[in-house]
Amino acid sequence: MIYGFTSRSAAKERSLERRFLTLPSPDKARAAHAFLTAEPHVAGSPRDRVLAEWVRDRWREYGLERIEITEHEVLLPYATEVSVEMIAPTKWRASLKEEPVAGDPFSTRDVGVAYHAYSASGDVTAPVVYAGSGNPADYDWLAERGIEIKDKIALVRYSVPYSYRGFKALTAEQRGAAGILIYSDPADDGFKKGKTYPDGPWGPESHIQRGGVVYDFRVPGDPLTPGWASVPGARRIARADAVSLPKIVSAPLSWKDARVLLEAMRGPEAPRSWQGGLPFTYHAGGGPSTVHMRVQMDDKVRPIWTVTARITGTTHPDDLVIVGNHRDAWVYGGVDPSSGTASMMELARALGALAKESARPKRTIVFASWDAEEFTLTSSTEWGEQHAADLVDHAVAYLNVDSSASGINFGAAAVPSLNRLVTEAADAVIDPDSGLSIAAAHRRGSHDGGALPGGAGSDLVNNRLGSGSDYTVFLNFLGVPIVDMSFTGPYGVYHSMYDNHTWMSKFGDPKFLYQAAMTRLWGVMALRLANADVAPMDFRAYADRLREFVKETIARAQPPDRTMFSPLEAASDRFANAARIAAARADTLLAAERSDAAAMRTLDVALMRAERGLIDRDGIPGRPWYRHVIYAPKATYAPEVLPGVAEAIESGNRARLADQVWRLTAALDRASAILSGPATR
Ligand SMILES: [Zn+2]
Numbered sequence: 001m002i003y004g005f006t007s008r009s010a011a012k013e014r015s016l017e018r019r020f021l022t023l024p025s026p027d028k029a030r031a032a033h034a035f036l037t038a039e040p041h042v043a044g045s046p047r048d049r050v051l052a053e054w055v056r057d058r059w060r061e062y063g064l065e066r067i068e069i070t071e072h073e074v075l076l077p078y079a080t081e082v083s084v085e086m087i088a089p090t091k092w093r094a095s096l097k098e099e100p101v102a103g104d105p106f107s108t109r110d111v112g113v114a115y116h117a118y119s120a121s122g123d124v125t126a127p128v129v130y131a132g133s134g135n136p137a138d139y140d141w142l143a144e145r146g147i148e149i150k151d152k153i154a155l156v157r158y159s160v161p162y163s164y165r166g167f168k169a170l171t172a173e174q175r176g177a178a179g180i181l182i183y184s185d186p187a188d189d190g191f192k193k194g195k196t197y198p199d200g201p202w203g204p205e206s207h208i209q210r211g212g213v214v215y216d217f218r219v220p221g222d223p224l225t226p227g228w229a230s231v232p233g234a235r236r237i238a239r240a241d242a243v244s245l246p247k248i249v250s251a252p253l254s255w256k257d258a259r260v261l262l263e264a265m266r267g268p269e270a271p272r273s274w275q276g277g278l279p280f281t282y283h284a285g286g287g288p289s290t291v292h293m294r295v296q297m298d299d300k301v302r303p304i305w306t307v308t309a310r311i312t313g314t315t316h317p318d319d320l321v322i323v324g325n326h327r328d329a330w331v332y333g334g335v336d337p338s339s340g341t342a343s344m345m346e347l348a349r350a351l352g353a354l355a356k357e358s359a360r361p362k363r364t365i366v367f368a369s370w371d372a373e374e375f376t377l378t379s380s381t382e383w384g385e386q387h388a389a390d391l392v393d394h395a396v397a398y399l400n401v402d403s404s405a406s407g408i409n410f411g412a413a414a415v416p417s418l419n420r421l422v423t424e425a426a427d428a429v430i431d432p433d434s435g436l437s438i439a440a441a442h443r444r445g446s447h448d449g450g451a452l453p454g455g456a457g458s459d460l461v462n463n464r465l466g467s468g469s470d471y472t473v474f475l476n477f478l479g480v481p482i483v484d485m486s487f488t489g490p491y492g493v494y495h496s497m498y499d500n501h502t503w504m505s506k507f508g509d510p511k512f513l514y515q516a517a518m519t520r521l522w523g524v525m526a527l528r529l530a531n532a533d534v535a536p537m538d539f540r541a542y543a544d545r546l547r548e549f550v551k552e553t554i555a556r557a558q559p560p561d562r563t564m565f566s567p568l569e570a571a572s573d574r575f576a577n578a579a580r581i582a583a584a585r586a587d588t589l590l591a592a593e594r595s596d597a598a599a600m601r602t603l604d605v606a607l608m609r610a611e612r613g614l615i616d617r618d619g620i621p622g623r624p625w626y627r628h629v630i631y632a633p634k635a636t637y638a639p640e641v642l643p644g645v646a647e648a649i650e651s652g653n654r655a656r657l658a659d660q661v662w663r664l665t666a667a668l669d670r671a672s673a674i675l676s677g678p679a680t681r
Pocket of ligand 1: 336403
């Protein structure tokens, strides 16, 4: 059986899927990937526009409908100058360049200056302090030893497990630092992990991790239109009022450059956990080594391009199953995102071919090629804000793939109601390496969590959702159920120029089998969501997770307060009950001899809409854009569950806590009421 299908429709679906699974082609994925990664294609660049038109033209060829390029004009600064030099104890200038490596023609090109998107512009000269990973506790350690970070330049490392670089910038800014340099230590993604590029997948000495430092955990999208779309004529706030813009000067460094600074540092020996992979003892510094850094951003508003298209459904054309991937890359985008784009192009081709064979889905499938994800999830956010009303009424689910393959370990993150969809789809698609199903390969596999957001942990589906990709607007702003997926592996060239077609062909997915496998998995999920008799969403898993989240959140409250939380526990029980009744009703309807189409549609609509109940229109205190009551990202992009309540507990403010408990309770009751539906009321 397939969840959400009667046995008759399941048989039909199986035969459709058998046909679909033959269509994705690793060779075609390779060809698409080669074209997508032929040139750097940062958001808003001429090449990004060329690729938008290429996507549009391919989709036309594949027979997709309503193909559109939507332009948004957004604040999208490029750096015109980044310089870092040591002026004491000796004079030295950082190269800030990635060097050519043997056998990689892409690495010989000049790809421009590496920078942090949304760094402030500025020119600062100050003593440099090594602050470990740049977490608050790291600055506390320094302060205890009399090393103040105020007015100094912080040198911190990218860390594993991944912590969003914007959190490092914010922490340094809050501590009063004059600037921040973030470098890639070989212990985290270089030679301490294994062979480096071009001999292995890890980062060579001069690789630089570019990336945004924007505070999009406060509000993503165009910083000047927080919460509404950057359409022509839209109101824009002043830069000074934009809460997502850093005020600190920030730049990325390779370890090749950072090494010179680290070696020159004196002061106390850094703690063991801060010692990295370089062959000397790291010191905290604070003088005499002094750095002069200068960053000049052009502060331009630029156009970006979202490409959308659809295959219109036959039975419920208004119901939208959305699949999306971003197109913009920091440089060539070998893994991030062009592996995902190659998978999506194959998905469009395969589903387009089925539609031409008149095997159309019952619901509409929408394709989206996002732009400027690397800056601040920009085009998905603007598009989601622009189409909010339609999406709230009609979106069934959003299936995101950012990087589809840097290796062979599958991981998914999803709202719990879609666990079953993901698991069943992973049972239906073959893992190219083992020949087992993807689900079975995962059970047998190493469960390498990976170093990047979305790292899977040991479960096939991770239900703790943070941020870091384009699903954010769907989940956190609109209340649309989401899935985010990737195959991961040893990958030390993230956001560097070495993340390109040559790296992919040598290490990430040499035969492009995993990019095609992702197409299959993605397609099976999209087809099941589109063709199910009753939306394949099981809220019992959501209720189980919720219980777990409630329990751990209550345990953090000091002093413990049973009465404060008892309404929440009761609402959580009511939600579990509604979920159980809905699931039982689905089982009954789907197993019935004669199907009751009207009753199935009623339940179907209830299941598709229930997530919307979990949106609180006022949002989380202090960040109103984040409106989901179960999920929000922390500033590190790590997941925070029951964010309103959790942050109220942290604040120690009882009135605020009571309000947040009430809001969460009300949201759960809204979701329960939607789940229960008119039929049982
Ligand atoms: Zn990406």
